[in-house]
Amino acid sequence: MSFVDSLLKHSPKKLSILLVDKRAAPGGHWNDAYGFVTLHQPARNYGVESSKLEAATAHPELLASRAEVLAYYKTVLEGWQAAGHDVRFVGGASFDFEAGAYTAADATTAVAAGTVVDARYTENDLPLHTPPKFAFDASKIDVVPPNELPARAENGRSRYCVVGAGKTGQDAMLYLREKMGVAVESLAWVVPTDPWITARDPPAPQRQITCMEFLAAALDAHAAAGAPAGAADDAAFLQRGFASLEAAGKVYRLDGAAAPTKFMDATLNGREVGVLKGCAPSVVRRGRLASIDGSGALTFADGSTFDLPWADAAATTTFVHCTAGAFDFGASAAEAKRPIWSADGKRITVQEIFQFPGFCFNGAVIAWLECQPALAPDEKNARCEQPPPGGGDAAAAPTPSGLLGALGRGHPLLVSLRNLRRWYATPGMGEWLHGLRLFSLTMNGYTLDEGKALIAKVHDGLVAAGIEK
Numbered sequence: 303m304s305f306v307d308s309l310l311k312h313s314p315k316k317l318s319i320l321l322v323d324k325r326a327a328p329g330g331h332w333n334d335a336y337g338f339v340t341l342h343q344p345a346r347n348y349g350v351e352s353s354k355l356e357a358a359t360a361h362p363e364l365l366a367s368r369a370e371v372l373a374y375y376k377t378v379l380e381g382w383q384a385a386g387h388d389v390r391f392v393g394g395a396s397f398d399f400e401a402g403a404y405t406a407a408d409a410t411t412a413v414a415a416g417t418v419v420d421a422r423y424t425e426n427d428l429p430l431h432t433p434p435k436f437a438f439d440a441s442k443i444d445v446v447p448p449n450e451l452p453a454r455a456e457n458g459r460s461r462y463c464v465v466g467a468g469k470t471g472q473d474a475m476l477y478l479r480e481k482m483g484v485a486v487e488s489l490a491w492v493v494p495t496d497p498w499i500t501a502r503d504p505p506a507p508q509r510q511i512t513c514m515e516f517l518a519a520a521l522d523a524h525a526a527a528g529a530p531a532g533a534a535d536d537a538a539f540l541q542r543g544f545a546s547l548e549a550a551g552k553v554y555r556l557d558g559a560a561a562p563t564k565f566m567d568a569t570l571n572g573r574e575v576g577v578l579k580g581c582a583p584s585v586v587r588r589g590r591l592a593s594i595d596g597s598g599a600l601t602f603a604d605g606s607t608f609d610l611p612w613a614d615a616a617a618t619t620t621f622v623h624c625t626a627g628a629f630d631f632g633a634s635a636a637e638a639k640r641p642i643w644s645a646d647g648k649r650i651t652v653q654e655i656f657q658f659p660g661f662c663f664n665g666a667v668i669a670w671l672e673c674q675p676a677l678a679p680d681e682k683n684a685r686c687e688q689p690p691p692g693g694g695d696a697a698a699a700p701t702p703s704g705l706l707g708a709l710g711r712g713h714p715l716l717v718s719l720r721n722l723r724r725w726y727a728t729p730g731m732g733e734w735l736h737g738l739r740l741f742s743l744t745m746n747g748y749t750l751d752e753g754k755a756l757i758a759k760v761h762d763g764l765v766a767a768g769i770e771k
């Protein structure tokens with residue numbers, strides 16, 4: 303939706319667009335998200351370029367609910383059509399990229415498109431559709447996605463074991479405590495790895511940390527530590543950055559004694575973190591859960607076992623599956639990474655070219671570049687470097703798994719920095735970015751000159767630290 307919106311806004315040509323989606327309505331994963339989900343990051347930074355989402359939400363902190371996000375995307379689609387754009391949405395239809403055709407209700411329709419845009423590569427994995435990453439016997443153990451929690455309030459099971467500590471696990475715990483009123487003694491929370499959590503409410507006048515500001519903070523912390531040599535090979539570089547941000551109130555952790563090893567930009571305010579900290583007695587920190595046996599006992603990847611602290615665990619416990627890993631991108635993970643533009647420019651594959659926050663931002667940037675007639679496909683690709691696939695030099699956070707490591711040259715943060723430098727060097731692009739609601743530096747109030755100055759400072763600092771060339 304973000305790609306299409308920016309394409310319609312900036313294309314020099316009149317376009318005909320067919321949007322095909324397996325889901326019945328626009329809005330992607332939000333159609334199948336748990337009912338109590340909201341955005342966890344500001345609505346003013348989410349959606350499409352030409353329509354504000356923040357105007358459509360009544361939620362505190364302007365975090366849109368699932369219903370508000372879905373209504374927004376419906377309105378965006380209708381708005382394009384009302385403005386006279388030739389856009390058609392075909393829902394409930396699966397597109398076959400080999401055949402160039404979609405199938406809906408058993409009928410297959412060939413599509414003669416000049417350009418095919420593949421926006422599947424960042425499709426989110428949801429607990430509703432992705433099997434739990436632990437084994438269990440479904441005839442004995444009740445495992446549900448968080449979508450079912452509201453209905454579970456009436457099923458007689460009074461105890462809950464939440465598995466997973468990403469944003470979905472955090473949301474499930476908050477819902478159980480705050481909306482369902484479940485006592486901490488009746489909860490177990492399997493926290494496989496502790497995450498750094500972005501503060502939505504950093505102390506005034508500070509703003510929510512974004513990827514380029516994170517690099518600047520990490521460099522400052524590096525300098526304050528005496529600029530130790532070999533920082534690129536040292537996981538301490540990123541961790542020092544997080545520690546300094548924690549001291550500044552810009553990131554949280556669940557437990558002061560537990561060192562976070564993961565960062566996926568899950569975002570909470572201090573009150574929510576306080577509720578989760580209050581769940582400390584229920585936390586089980588033994589790494590990844592491997593299986594739940596027929597009695598409800600837990601076995602972990604390291605072979606250790608844990609009995610839930612109540613009787614009749616199998617019969618009285620609902621296990622909440624929050625292990626999907628939204629950004630594992632399971633549906634396309636096995637497919638080879640491709641350049642964004644094919645050599646002939648007739649296939650565009652939307653992928654991540656800039657870090658947090660802002661998946662929607664990636665679609666808008668790729669569309670804006672597509673609309674530059676002076677740029678050939680290879681020149682567009684040259685402005686959209688991607689992290690190398692499968693680790694290696696890129697084996698550092700935030701990888702798809704989000705585990706924190708060293709800041710190697712292929713790290714997505716450095717790839718993002720290099721891309722932004724290229725965009726600032728592209729005529730007209732910096733001006734566009736600093737008027738774009740989806741760009742994180744624009745969200746945080748940076749003018750074009752301030753953005754360029756920040757990026758120059760970060761680049762120079764990384765070169766001096768021996769991390770960037």
Ligand SMILES: Cc1cc2nc3c(=O)[nH]c(=O)nc-3n(C[C@H](O)[C@H](O)[C@H](O)COP(=O)(O)OP(=O)(O)OC[C@H]3O[C@@H](n4cnc5c(N)ncnc54)[C@H](O)[C@@H]3O)c2cc1C
Binds near residue numbers: 323339423659
């Ligand atoms: C619970 C949750 C909360 C989030 N909150 C935020 C937030 O606050 N701020 C933020 O910036 N980001 C947030 N994100 C991330 C962000 O919303 C998503 O990463 C982004 O919307 C992904 O959009 P997408 O179009 O790439 O993927 P999706 O929304 O997953 O859409 C992909 C679509 O492709 C369709 N599809 C796949 N294959 C085919 C095929 N062959 N034929 C037809 N259709 C196909 C699927 O049906 C799906 O609808 C959140 C993610 C989750 C899971």
